[in-house]
Amino acid sequence: MDFSLLLVLAVVISGVVYFIDVIWLRPKRRERLAKAEEAAAGNLDAPTQEKLLKEPWPVDYARSFFPVLLVVLVVRSFIVEPFQIPSGSMRPTLEVGDFILVNKFAYGLRLPVVHNRILEVGEPERGDVMVFRFPDEPSVNFIKRVVGLPGDRIRYEDKQLYVNGDLVTKTLLEEGPDASPQELLLEEQLGSVRHTIYNNPRDPGPQMREVEVPEGHYFMMGDNRDHSNDSRYWGFVPEENIVGRAFAVWMHWDGGLPSFNTVRRIE
Structure with a gap:
């Protein structure tokens, strides 16, 4: 619907x-x-x-x-639209049941339904958490992190991300955190954005040869790197599929009582 x-x-x-x-x-x-x-x-x-x-x-x-x-x-x-996180692909940044707010004018004003951009305001930046309409099924909204901008060269091998030939640095924060004992909690520096990710040391995960992001498209990845259906599997997100930039968690609800203890900005 x-x-x-x-x-x-x-x-x-x-x-x-x-x-x-x-x-x-x-x-x-x-x-x-x-x-x-x-x-x-x-x-x-x-x-x-x-x-x-x-x-x-x-x-x-x-x-x-x-x-x-x-x-x-x-x-x-x-202006702003609320969404609920349905999957764990963006853990640990976003948890299942988080209710988020999405800035609808960060990347330009778009007409509802037809989604044509009528006013250019800004463009996605590397490291942004972005909501977009899934290219294979535009009625479904996805949320991932912007990894590759138009013209970037992206490679992912042995759980290492390379952007334009440069290794994206990450630092180990914790082995087997309580929230996900099978994972490594790491801090990644993606552009100007410092954020956390999960890697599973027992799962080889996907390997991806270097690809170049076409003009007018973006390469997206989830922060839960070994458990994310993202551009490594289905390709690039066209500019016309952009919905907006996720900027805040305003509530968490997992079926019990709503919680406001996790209200925060999204980095």
Whole structure:
């Protein structure tokens, strides 16, 4: 189900009904009231007046919901949109059940539904955590970290990431952390961004020869390097599939009571 499409349709339908009432139906009701008052010589009782001015139920609903739906559409399409993390591919940065906020104008303003960029504001940078529509199934949103920019050369061998021939440095923080005993917790320096990743020393993981990122595309990887379905498997993300930059976790919910103890910025 495309929620953006449903929201746009709801705004359009409620808006059309509301403006038809303002332009045509409301004046007709007032005209009928004026004629009734003239016929009653100014002695028209209040219940009759109310009945003549009463809005049809579609108009009543449209008048109530149109402003709310319009605000929701504008905020969700152009400012910020909430998402929930459904998988562990971005651990330890993001956990399953984290609710995140995505900046919708960081990479330019886009029209809802058609996703055309109408205003250029910025471009993805190496190290950003980005939400995008999965190239093979655009109705599904993915979240990964930007590793390769257009024109970059990317290679991944023996759990080592190379960007333009340079090894991306990482430092061991902990072996077998409590949150994931089978993993190594490492800190990686990707561009100007310092963040944590997981590597599994018992899993050889994928090997990828050097590839060049095409113009207008991005190479994405999950921070849970050995458990992430990302560009190493299915290729590059085209610019038109970008949704926005994830910048904050505002709640965590794993089926019990919601928790706000993990509210934080996303690095």
